[in-house]
Amino acid sequence: MSDPTARLDEMLAKLRERHFRITPQRLAILETLAVSDGHPSVESVFAEVRKKFPTTSLATVYKTITLLKELNEVLELGFSDGSNRYDGSKPTPHPHMICTRCKKIIDPDLTSLEQLTREASQKTGFKIVTQRLDFFGICPECLQEKTSG
Amino acid sequence: MSDPTARLDEMLAKLRERHFRITPQRLAILETLAVSDGHPSVESVFAEVRKKFPTTSLATVYKTITLLKELNEVLELGFSDGSNRYDGSKPTPHPHMICTRCKKIIDPDLTSLEQLTREASQKTGFKIVTQRLDFFGICPECLQEKTSG
DNA sequence: TCTTAAAAGATAATTATTATCGATTAGGAT
DNA sequence: ATCCTAATCGATAATAATTATCTTTTAAGA
Incomplete structure (x- = not known):
């Protein structure tokens, strides 16, 4: 942070x-x-x-x-x-991990995003200006909880 | 398609x-x-x-x-x-290229997305269920147009 | 301190979506 | 083929997040 x-x-x-x-x-x-x-x-x-x-x-x-x-x-x-x-603490576009159970959102540091963006640009001819990437799933804390709810 | x-x-x-x-x-x-x-x-x-x-x-x-x-x-x-x-023609989650000028949306075929997903899961401990990836930019057709509007 | 355009605050308007509910009907049973 | 009934339709009201409007207040330069 x-x-x-x-x-x-x-x-x-x-x-x-x-x-x-x-x-x-x-x-x-x-x-x-x-x-x-x-x-x-x-x-x-x-x-x-x-x-x-x-x-x-x-x-x-x-x-x-x-x-x-x-x-x-x-x-x-x-x-x-x-x-x-x-x-507001990191205002440039970046990926997010979103826990669908507790609604927590964290910022992962993904090195291979740059490569993916290059691939997308090359294969489609788009001039890419910005991007949005969200992963949805269950965070480690929620995974450990025995009961769901 | x-x-x-x-x-x-x-x-x-x-x-x-x-x-x-x-x-x-x-x-x-x-x-x-x-x-x-x-x-x-x-x-x-x-x-x-x-x-x-x-x-x-x-x-x-x-x-x-x-x-x-x-x-x-x-x-x-x-x-x-x-x-x-x-x-409706491809209902499973996949990346999209979105032209902010003509609003066209196309489906790129990105091979390195799987790798990125693995990286995200490994680095955060999330059990990833689904994802959403949008690239925003200008499509080749709009790039060729001389006048903007 | 004065001036004034920017911003605050209260509230109405907007817009996409969802809920409601009486009328209609798809599709299984006879 | 006809009947029955719950599912679905259609029309419209309700909801909720955001934006617009407009009057009052105020930040900040002169």
């Missing part, structure tokens, strides 16, 4: 560079995204920010996350059932 | 096996999904089926596709913006 403080500084630098304002609510949202390594949802970011600023609106969280997406400072993991998750 | 007639027969066999009814509307939906190699949306399936049966409801299309998903006879390519697409 990367350094949360450094990530926060990067985000702030990007906002200042583009002359976006650093509001207290925005700062709280950035902090939450930079610190958490658990790929939080909009709702959980909202809940976290509300602890500091109880009047924060859900719309503010959405607007800030949309802005961060445009600045490539947060990675959106969209799912078609609406359970979107966000990665 | 696989044989549409064979795919349709497979789908029908699966429905009969589980004692689901073969209604004219369902048959039309299955045919559309088995024939099309362009990864259609719910709306385009709906439009196609309406040509034969103008009273078909959108709900019927949704219900049939949901059923086919449960039977593993159609692959859902869900996107968080709601632009979901469906693959």
